[in-house]
Amino acid sequence: xxxxxxGYLIIGISIVIGAIIWIFNLGLKNIVGQTCTHGxxxxxxxxxxIQTYTSLAIAGLILVIGLFFxxxxxxxxxxxxxxxxxxxxxxxxxxxxxLSSDERRIAKVIEGxxxxxxxxxxxxxxxxxxVKVSRLLDRLExxxxxxxxxxxxxxxxxxxxx
Numbered sequence: 001x002x003x004x005x006x007g008y009l010i011i012g013i014s015i016v017i018g019a020i021i022w023i024f025n026l027g028l029k030n031i032v033g034q035t036c037t038h039g040x041x042x043x044x045x046x047x048x049x050i051q052t053y054t055s056l057a058i059a060g061l062i063l064v065i066g067l068f069f070x071x072x073x074x075x076x077x078x079x080x081x082x083x084x085x086x087x088x089x090x091x092x093x094x095x096x097x098x099l100s101s102d103e104r105r106i107a108k109v110i111e112g113x114x115x116x117x118x119x120x121x122x123x124x125x126x127x128x129x130x131v132k133v134s135r136l137l138d139r140l141e142x143x144x145x146x147x148x149x150x151x152x153x154x155x156x157x158x159x160x161x162x
Contacts, residue, residue, distance in 0.1 A: 007069030014062040021055045094145060094159075102128070106136050107145065107159075115159040119148070122157060 028048050036042035094111065096104050109125045110117050117125075123133050137157060140146045148155040 003069045003072050003074060007066045007071075010066030010069060011063060012066075014059050014066055017059040017062065018056070021052065021059060025052045098143070099140075102132070102136055103140055106133065106140065110146065110157055110159055117157055118151075119155040119157055 025048065029045075032042060032044045032048060036044055094107055096107070099107060105126055106122060106128075109122055112125075113121070119133065119137065122128075122137075123130055126133060128136070137146065137148060141148060144160060147158050147160055149158060
C-alpha cells in the first residue's frame with residue numbers, strides 16, 4: 001500500500017476516535033450531571049476534562065502521523081540498467097621475442113582472455129603449478145607487461161595498455 005493511502009487510513013481512524021471521544025464525553029457529562037449533588041464544583045468534572053484532553057491529545061497525535069504519511073513524498077524507484085559492451089582496447093602488441101617460452105605461454109593465455117584473467121584460471125589454462133605461475137607473473141610484472149590487482153582471495157591479472 002502506498003504511503004498516501006496509509007495516511008488517509010490513519011486520518012480516518014483518528015477522526016473515528018475523535019468522534020467516539022466526543023460521544024463518550026457527552027455521555028459522561030450527562031451521567032455526572034444527573035448523579036453528582038455538588039453541581040459544577042464536583043470533582044468528577046475535572047476528571048472528565050483530564051480524560052478528555054488526554055484522549056484528544058492521543059487522537060491528535062494519530063492525526064499528525066496520518067498527515068505525515070499523506071504529505072510525505074513517495075520513494076522513487078531507482079532503476080539500474082547494466083549495459084554490456086565489449087570495448088576493444090587497443091594495446092601495443094607484445095614483443096614475444098624478449099620473453100622466455102614459459103612467459104610467452106602465460107602472456108598468450110592472458111591475451112586470449114581479452115587482457116584480463118584470474119590468476120587461478122591462468123594456473124588451470126597454462127598447466128603450471130601455482131608457484132611457477134606466481135614467479136612468471138612476477139617477471140612479467142617486472143617487465144611492465146602485466147599488472148596484478150587484488151580481488152578478495154585471488155588476483156586479477158591485466159595486460160597493460162602501454
